[in-house]
Amino acid sequence: MADLSTQTGGIRSPNPFWLASAPPANSGAQIQRAFDAGWGGAVWKTLGTPIQNVSSRFGGHAIGNARGAGFNNIELITDRPLEVNFREIAETKKRWPHNPIIASLMVETREEWREIIKRSIDAGADGLELNFGCPHGMCERGMGSAVGQEPAVNERITSWACEFSTVPVLVKLTPNVSDIVPHGMAAKRGGAHGVSLINTIKSIIAVDIDRFVPEPRVGSLSTNGGYCGAAVKPIALHMVAALAREPGFGLPISGIGGVRNWRDAVEFMLLGSSTVQVCTEVMLRGYRVVEDMRDGLEEYMHSKGFTRVQDMVGKAVPAFSExxxxxxxxxxxxxxxxxxxxxxxxxxxxxxxxxxxxxxxxxxxxxxxxxxxxxxxxxxxxxxxxxxxxxxxxxxxxxxxxxxxxxxxxxxxxxxxxxxxx
Amino acid sequence: MPAEFPVERSETAFTDYKLPLSPAQAAVEAGRCLFCHDAPCVTACPTHIDIPQFIRKIANGNDRGAAKTIFESNILGMSCARVCPVEVLCVGACVYNDLDEPPIQIGKLQRHATDRAFDEGWRFFKAGAPTGRRVALVGGGPASLAAAHELRRLGHACTIFERRDFLGGLNTTGIAPHKLKADRSVTEAAWVLEIGGVELRTGAEIGRDVSLADLERDFDAVFVGIGLGADSRAKVPGEDLPGVLGAVDWIERMKLGDAGLAGVRRAVVVGAGNTAMDAARELLALGVPQVTTLYRGTEDAMGGYAHEWRAARVAGVRAEWRAVTTAFEGAGRLERLRCVRVDEARTPVAGSQFTLEADLALLAIGQSRLGAVLAGLKGITVESGIVRVDAHGFTGRPGWYAGGDCANGGKEVVNAAAEGMAAARAIDRALAAGGGIGRKEVPRG
Missing domain, CATH: 3.30.70.20 (Alpha-Beta Plaits)
Structure with a gap:
């Protein structure tokens, strides 16, 4: 049978399916249940100075009978105390030593980065993911996509992280740019070991046509949120492929954006992703969706004669032309x-x-x-x-x-x- | 009008055979529709409702628009949604049948939209500017109701002559109650006439209470929609015994009052058309333990729809094929039917006599035709009791039109609605062009 184990930027995983940094990866208890269900790795809900969230936080885009074909959220990074998160990372690593935990991080100053990276690695994180992508709430505070949209800032903070880190560093890129390539190159210059993309797309998911307020509604107001889910896959595939074929880029890619099943995952892999990250499908249906992701991928690899994940990564990139x-x-x-x-x-x-x-x-x-x-x-x-x-x-x-x-x-x-x- | 019927009637024991869709189910089902181009379901519908369009409106949360689309083509869309044999019309034509997927449940979706229109009290149509022309509608069934509504939209004054004291015709008195009950039909008739400007003369029978000459004198045009008459007789000895009834007659009793089934343990329905299928299922449902249909032909040759017979068989109806009754017998009331097998030429097979014990026999072998009432009018052709009309319902005598069972020999409610609508438009064109009663008829095309 095919070997599903893989790695992105030196972060080894028993299979390519990671929980993306998001609500399904909010706590140790959740991530341990996810590993129980068969997930390969998890990118912990972004750590930083804990915030406070609003009600409500999510919006769904239904297409015909398909609820949640698109999805958005205005939730921010973790709202739990850092020491609790780090304690749970340590507990989870103890129980699941072979499943990578990647700490997603978002802070401001060089000293804050040094501090949070040290604490993450001390807790047992197998890798770091720098959240330069969040398009709502945090960017107004000079973080998230405010970093990802400025190659020079991206490069500088990436270089700090790489300086402080003893584990691989992935940079999570925002799609809210006209061309993804300069941003990937900035991460590379900063010393990143890999990139993950896409983060969510700036969006208004819907408008309540009776109340005349966009969704999700917080009292009488709303705000723009991050768009994700199945409907964003074509945008994500393009950005992944644009970096994968860029001469001189060459960093490993963890693909994100609308992965619902093994078939979507295969497409991301053929365009250069060595792992994929999933959030929305888990939010809509729970961790057990991973069973068919793994099973279907294995069947596909067997049918194509691929024995290792690396055999298929990037196989469609040469066919992506001008x-x-x-x-x-x-x-x-x-x-x-x-x-x-x-x-x-x-x-x-x-x-x-x-x-x-x-x-x-x-x-x-x-x-x-x-x-x-x-x-x-x-x-x-x-x-x-x-x-x-x-x-x-x-x-x-x-x-x-x-x-x-x-x-x-x-x-x-x-x-x-x-x-x-x- | 509904108050005229007893609240407790035999038919009120029935629940819907085809259950309505919940709003969520309707949304899912509507979402399955492919929105075919030149859709086969529309072609299959006698009233040519724009089915893909109304379904798309349901899918998009516009039930009111869906109802409007339906009623634009068929003002009796509420009852047709329940009564239509969709299996052989729109649903039977759905392209999903060829994809081996379940066809769209068009009837149920139409019911979803039209029931909602009734529940919410939605109104869509206004009478047209008065033309000063008067049209008589003879008979108050589906054909006349559809015609009257269209004529009112076109601004013509209407008068309906109905021999009974309620409207709806066979929709009120004859539809299987697991599809539609009498009060719902009467409610629909009242809803249709809310367009206003329709004078009602109930208890008025043509030829008895109102003469053809009266009509010719008082109106610019006449639409005849008088349906069919009494159940045909078997013409065998003993059919006057108590316990032998016409099926249409019994169904009407069952729908409007008491079915009179006390003590009935075994019943035979003679015939295998849709009236026979309905009656047999209704007898079983009302508690008659043993119900048998008796038909002179084979199962393949039966007049009733295959899906109706399937449902009857599943419900427990038994059948005797290729057999006829030769006598109804009993001491003072029906006790048994003498029967004999027949061959392909319907000749009795020697030695094949048998007896069916029965407390009740319903004759469902057809209904009399009423066209003769018009036979005296020059220009109108009546053949075997059926009024001859062209595609627009025109009889050949200026100003005289007909539609529904009296002109088509007995079809579905939806056919009557289509024919009434077509005749109304033809009448409007004829009147606008100077035609009508006592005038030279003008081209109607």
């Missing part, structure tokens, strides 16, 4: 399998109203007809089709050799005639 390097002469058309078509004609509506008007009704049958001479191969019909495998995007040999936009612009390569531009 638009100008895509082959413009690669041509596909949609085809409908009449045997599995159920006649819903969602493809007609989608193609007519949202694409290139090449799918048409036919007399005497509910199965639509595709005008391949007009089909641009956009995929929309396949995306809306509810019948698995019914619409396929088939490659068409148009006789044109591969040519990219860059080839065309720089070397005059011939592009195939445009379709669907009537």
């Amino acid at each position: 638009w100008g390097d895509l082959d413009m002469n690669y041509e596909t058309v949609a085809r409908i399998n009449a045997d599995t078509c159920i006649g819903c004609q969602l493809c007609i509506a989608a193609c007519h109203d949202g694409a290139h008007q090449c799918i048409h009704p036919q007399e005497g049958t509910r199965v639509p007809r595709i005008d391949e001479s007009e089909c641009v191969g956009c995929n929309l019909c396949q995306i809306v089709c509810p019948s698995p495998g019914c619409i396929t995007m088939d490659r068409v040999d148009n006789g044109h050799p591969p040519a990219t936009w860059n080839d065309h612009v720089n070397h005059g390569a011939t592009l195939r005639p445009k379709k669907g531009s009537h």
Whole structure:
């Protein structure tokens, strides 16, 4: 069977599934139950000067019947005394010596960093995660994403932490930047052993349309919170991949953002993550979601012939390219399998109203007809089709050799005639 | 109007066979709808309700908008949600059937929205600006109610002539109570007529209390929606014995009052159409221990819907296929039916005689047709008692239209609603173009 053990930046873990620094990793009792359920590691709820939270704190974004497809929170770092947290870290490490505990930290001054890092390591933390990402509450106090958005500050504090720490240091990056790369590079220059991303995205999750107040509502007011959950996965994947393919970056990555199951985790791994961190799915359904994460990952690795996690990490990164390097002469058309078509004609509506008007009704049958001479191969019909495998995007040999936009612009390569531009 | 029925009636013992959806269930079910393009469910609905659109409104928390979409196409959408044979209409056409997934429960979603409209007292429609034209509606059943409502939206004054003292027609007197009870139908009729401007003449039967000449004199157009008549007779010896009843007649008694089942241990329902299926299930549900249907054809050839027979069989109804009754016998009241098997040509099979002991026999072999009442009017064709009409309900005599069971031979409530609506629009177009009673009829298309 496949070996699920892995490591990020030298922090070894029996499997790639870590609890992210968040409410599910708030206390020793919780984290011990999580390890019982099978989680590989846990990033402790961020330690710093204990704060006080508000009611309420969370908001959910429902899409159809899927509650919590997106999620946000306005909760801050730990509200428990530091000595209690450190005592529980020590107790948990004693019971679970092989499951890494990473102390997430957020303080202000160099002396505070020195102090909290020493105490964390004394308590038994296997690694540190510098919280430069929190987009609400703490950033107004000059911490969290206020640090993560300034590469020079990020680099300086990272270098302090690395100076003070005897265990690996991960920097948790905020997605609330236009380009993640300079921020990852800053962490690297500061000496970080790895990065974890993404933290949450600045957001207003919803508006109470009866009270005229955004959510989550605290009395008659609300504030922006951090967006996370399944809906943010595409943003997270892009940022992970952007760093993974950046020449000269090369730091290990712990991927975060919308991991609900083993499949999501595999995607993060293929784009360069050696571990993944999970919060929202645990908040919605509890620790036992990890069972299928582990089981499904193992089955997947077995089916692909991967024996170690490292065999798959980054495997899709080379295929993440620039638009100008895509082959413009690669041509596909949609085809409908009449045997599995159920006649819903969602493809007609989608193609007519949202694409290139090449799918048409036919007399005497509910199965639509595709005008391949007009089909641009956009995929929309396949995306809306509810019948698995019914619409396929088939490659068409148009006789044109591969040519990219860059080839065309720089070397005059011939592009195939445009379709669907009537 | 509901107060006219006794509070305790045999039908009140029934609970819904198809349970309503809770708001949470409705939201989940509505969320499953694919929102098909040119949706097969809409095509399958005689009134062409924009089903994907109303379901999307439910999914998005807009029940009021959903109800409005339904009533725009079918003002009887509340009763149709419960009464329609959705298994062979919208739900049967749902594309999920071809995906081997459960089809969307369209009837239940429609009930969710329309019941809410009734519960909340939502109103959607106003009468149109008065045109000064008058339309008579003969019969107060679903076809006339749908026609009257549409005619009022178009501004025409309406008068309904109904031989009974309540409205709703077969929706009130004939629907299986596990689907719809009489008072709910009467409530619906009153709700429909809240649009105003509809004069009601109850206890008025065409040909008896109001003449065709009266109608021609007093109105610009007439819509005839008189439904079907009394149960057909078996024409075998002994059918006048106490204990032998028409099924439609018995169902009406059961719905409006007492079913009269004291002492009935064994009952036979003659026929295998939907009326027979309803009656058989109702007898069992009301405590008759043994209920048998008797049908001259095979199970495959039965007139009732397969899903209705399945439900009847599951409930415990027995069936004798390819058999007919030759005599009802008993000393002073029914005690047994003499029966015989028949072959494919319905010829009795020698030596196959058998007896069914029974305290009650219901004849569900069809109903008489009432078209003859119009036979005297030149231009109107009545064939086998059915009033001939075109796709717009036009009879061929200027100003005269018909719809529902009297014109279609006996279909669903939803067909009557569709035909009433179509006729109302045709009447409006004809009147606007100078047509109507005593005038040359104009194209209706």
